[in-house]
Amino acid sequence: MTGRFWAALSRLRLFNLRYLRAHPARTVLCLSVVTVSATLIVAVIGIYGSVGGSVQRLSERVAGDADLEVTGRTDAGLDPSALREISRTEGVRVAVPLVRSPVDVEGERVLLFGTDASALELGSDLSAVVRDTSRPAADRTPDQAAANGSVLLGPALADRVAGREVIDIESMTGEHSTVPVGGTVTGGSAGRVNDGAYVVAPLRLAQDLSGLGARLESVLVLADPGTDTADLRRRLTQELGPQAFVADPAFRADQADDATAMVRNITLLVAMMALAVAGFLIFNTMNMAAVERRGEMASLRALGARQRPIMRDFLAEAVVLALLGAALGSVLGYAVADAAVGSLPPAITDSVNASIELAMPGSAVPAAVVACLGAGVLASWLAARRVSRVRPVEAMRPADPMDLAEGRTAGRTWALVGALLLFVAAMVVAAAFDDARAYGSGALFLLAVIVLGYALVEPLCRATSRTAARFGAVGQLAASSVDRAPRRVWATGMTVCLAVAIGAATTGASQNAVDAASANVSTLSQTEFVVQRSPADVLPVRPLLPATFGRQLAAIHGVNRVTAGQFTYLNLDEGRALLQGISGPSNSTAYQLADPEAQRALLAGSGAVVSRTFAKEHGLAKGDVLTLPTARGEQRVRVADVVDYVSVDAGLVAISLHRLTEWFGPDGASYYEVEVAHGANVASAREGIEHLVREQPYRVNVLTGHESVDATKSAVRQMGALALVLQWVIAAVAALALLNTLMLSVVERRRELGILRALGCGRRYIRRMILAEAAAVSLVGGGAGIVVGTALQYLSTEVMSEVLALDIPFRVTPAALALAVGAILVAMAGAWPPARRAGRLDVIQAIGYE
Known part of the structure; x- marks a missing residue:
């Protein structure tokens, strides 16, 4: 077993990795698009996972070893009698009263914490803060603070209110208080709680400052050793009645995840679509590589190499590219998420009481690695299968790198049946689910389009050839090139098609959602003025x-x-x-x-x-x-x-x-x-x-009804902004795919281009021929993409209507069509570098190229 492993490793180094090094431009292009896809996946999961992750992190740093948390049904909190009832319940070792409420300090939203000495039992960072503030090193102890009615500030507030003896605190219930500052919290745990953006006060003072009166925000429960937590939760629920909500201390993180689930799922779906485009690029690259290495593979077969090891080696090459791309993309995705977390729209961040910081979920990098590996292996499997079956005699003749040889009629028939089944599956998923699972119908629909494109490869190539022929004499030569490489044209055209379709569908569905949301809240425009303390772009829940x-x-x-x-x-x-x-x-x-x-x-x-x-x-x-x-x-x-x-x-x-x-x-x-x-x-x-x-x-905002409606529209656009950015990334990926394919086409046709140059064709003529081919592929693929994108927009709109439980009318928007045209132009721009390279070919070297 070990010997076979080292033998496979040697073959990978001698044949596959050497080939990658010998073609750096191609390798870099292929690696770049995989990296971009991995970056998007990691960034999307990291950005939206950071909301729930930050809340989870804060809950852990506050709750520590607590087994349960009892809170009120709303922000109004719990009656103080609940603390006594919880303490008397069998199985409860310690019940810790807690105030954790957002307040405004000098115009900045921070958290107010209030508890008593029982918090030392939690073993959390909050416990350490309570313990550290009672040491002589602090400016004043909690007892002194209580006696003077003063508060202690977290380290993040130290510079903001440096030298102040009193600060203004505004509660979410409307109370305004001026309280003395007793000092700054110190110690190693001080900066870990909510990034240091907090105020600590004795429990009774914290209740007053938060507007709770005698009530508590929550009670953290530590159970006796050996107590069944689920049973204790059930008994507490029965004992306290409907006034209390008993849950795991991490319940706020689940609520934060629910608040971002819709946006996260839509954006992640767009990122996975980008991965599909990347898969096409890998498919193109590996098929071209298979043709260039026919002789090498045939020689290995003649020397006794078996089909299966050759296929495994070829797949291993794709695995290396996928792993490298996933590794680079993970690093870049982490950086993108870190930069974007601070720019999340207030409509998302204001609904959670935590300082949002990067909290990359553990699933982000594995998800990117698995997705890239899956796309790389699936996209290169066909090429690996074909190259492993090359016979020495077949290698002596030239072949179309994308030749649709034996069995193509049967293959197209099966592809047509498969496409129909996938379309039906997409419709079933859209109709059967009314939650996030329904978004899977979009991926099934795109997969059906890809398979259908394979079944219709000949009509698509004929359309591309006829389109190219309309560009005059150079178009006739471009059309002949299209006819000789139908599958290459199909793969490139489908890449452009997918990029345009995703862009048109995403833009159109997003605009439909914005229009529906605007119509939904348009009744507010009948109001002359809306007066509220919260900013215009967030829901006025508080203060x-x-x-x-x-x-x-x-x-x-x-x-x-x-x-x-x-x-x-x-x-x-x-x-x-x-x-x-x-x-x-x-x-x-x-x-x-x-x-x-x-x-x-x-x-x-x-x-x-x-x-x-x-x-x-x-x-x-x-x-x-x-x-x-x-x-x-x-x-x-x-x-x-x-x-x-x-x-x-x-x-x-x-x-x-x-x-x-x-x-x-x-x-x-x-x-x-x-x-x-x-x-x-x-x-x-x-x-x-x-x-x-x-x-x-305190600050109060006065809005007109129209301004309130516009703010809602802006909030909806902000939540979909990342998905709209991703679609331009996908258009750029399509341009890379076209660049890569045409560059490979130039390399493959060096002899043909050299002969044309020898016969008198100028450099400009050669460039125009390559550009004519690219224009034909982009126009046909883009036109198909507009049709597919419109259908995908309709499906997405229907799914969003069910998931959001909101009537979203389907309309083809001018913005979606404009973006589709823009994506086509971006893809065509990717043809300029290979066209320029073709025009610069040396005639003597090109004619001698094998």
């Missing part, structure tokens, strides 16, 4: 504005009506849902899309309007009874209507504001809709609103 602020708005001259609304997140066993409270007639989506009877039931507190996503997840329909777990026990409300609503979590539940504050709390509003009286001066009313805003001790 809250006090109820008194709404009354002050209503007192402004020219204001006819002020409608308060509040958003909060509701923790459910099936996932986190968005909860909305509405105080009166509103222009918000959930209210406006509901029928009049449902609107009346909602405001009366007897009904709820839910999104299609929520209804789908919970098996609800109009008229059903919805049970909500609250601090006041389980509350039942009738589903008055089911509407479309754009959300990234487990959907929306809209109820009356007084029910929300009664069942969940706290009082206040995330936003106020301001309606100006008929005939009143809108500019004067705005001036009055902005004057009131300037008097507040």
Whole structure:
């Protein structure tokens, strides 16, 4: 076994690696496209995995050895009696009260931590922070801080508020406090908790600063040794009732993953499509290499080499390229993810209470390696199979590198059947699933297109040949070249087709989604002004504005009506849902899309309007009874209507504001809709609103209804921005594929080109001939790509409609067609270097080339 291994290694070094070194340009091009594909895969997984990974990392650094975490159903937290009940439960060793709440410190969003001495039992970084701050080295101990009502700052805030004796802290519930600074947290663990961006306070002070009052944000539970955690979780759930949500401390990471799943899956699908284009380049390269090495392989066969070792050696060459590309791509992908994590859109980052830092999932690099290896081996298998079957006699005659010889009719028939089956499979997957699995239908569809292209290789090549012939005399020569190498033309044309199709489909589907989201929230444009504390490009979940602020708005001259609304997140066993409270007639989506009877039931507190996503997840329909777990026990409300609503979590539940504050709390509003009286001066009313805003001790944003709609559209575009960038990368990959194929074509036809030069063809004529061939391939492949891309856009739009539970109409957008034309031009640009090289061929050397 060892002898065979070393023999195979020697053959790989002597024949395969030497060949790669002898053709550096070809090797670098092939390696580059594999590297790009691996980079995209690692970057996509790293970027979106960092959201959940950062939350997971923070949970571990706070919870430490905790087995369970008990938290409130919403941000309102837990009643303090829950701590006593948890402590008395059999199997609980330690119950650690905790405040972990986002607050604004001098305009910067950070975390506020509050706990007591029991946190030392957690064995976490937070425990170390609590322990280190009690040492004499600290400016003041926690006891001193408690006595003086002061807080301790994390190291990331030290420079920002250096020398300050007091700081301003704004809670998410609307309270504004000025507190003394007791010092800066020191110690080795200080910078590891939330990247040092936090404030530590004694438990009671932290409750006040966070707006919780006497309530707790959560309780961390350490179980007795040998206790069954699942059983303890069940007993705690029964003991505490519906007011509490009992889960593993990592539940926030799962919620963060759910919030990014949609964007991550779409973007990753585009990255995998780029890998398919890379596979075509490997296919092209390996087939050309097989032709160039026919004599070498035939000689090995004549010397007694068997077919199987030759095939394995050829595949090993592809494996080497794939592994090198995956290794380089992993390094570059890590760098890209690191640079992009800080640029994630606020619509994603604001929904998690953690400092987002690069947290590369362990699956990123293995996924890239497996994907690149799979693409490399599958793409080169046909070439390896063909070259291993070369007989010495056959090697004496020249052959078309992409010759469709024996059995091609049967092969095309089987390909046609396979394409039909794949198309059917794509439709079945799209219809059978309404979650992330449905996105697999797009990959099946593209695979069906590839197989169909193989079945229709002769008609496609005839179309390419006729297109080339229209370019005059140079086109006639280009057409003859196309006719002699049908499979090479097919592979290159399909590469361009896929690049254009992916670009057109991604752009079109993204624009359709933006248009649908815009139409979904367009009701907000009927509102004169929306007043909220959160920025325009994030959902106004927090911070809250006090109820008194709404009354002050209503007192402004020219204001006819002020409608308060509040958003909060509701923790459910099936996932986190968005909860909305509405105080009166509103222009918000959930209210406006509901029928009049449902609107009346909602405001009366007897009904709820839910999104299609929520209804789908919970098996609800109009008229059903919805049970909500609250601090006041389980509350039942009738589903008055089911509407479309754009959300990234487990959907929306809209109820009356007084029910929300009664069942969940706290009082206040995330936003106020301001309606100006008929005939009143809108500019004067705005001036009055902005004057009131300037008097507040915190920042308040005043938006028009149209600005609010535009902000939603911008947020949707931001979430799909990476996928749109990837499609241009794919277009560049297609240009590389065309460059590589035409460069190989020039090398293969050096003798033919030399003879043409000897017969009087000028350098410019030769360049125009190569460019005519490239133009024909790009135009036919691009035209097919527009057709395929339109069909793929339709399929993607239907899938997104089901997955997002949102009606997304299909429309062919001008932007998608413009991008498709741009991709064709990029692919054609890849033909210039080989055309230039062909024009510079030395006549004597070219005629003597073998």
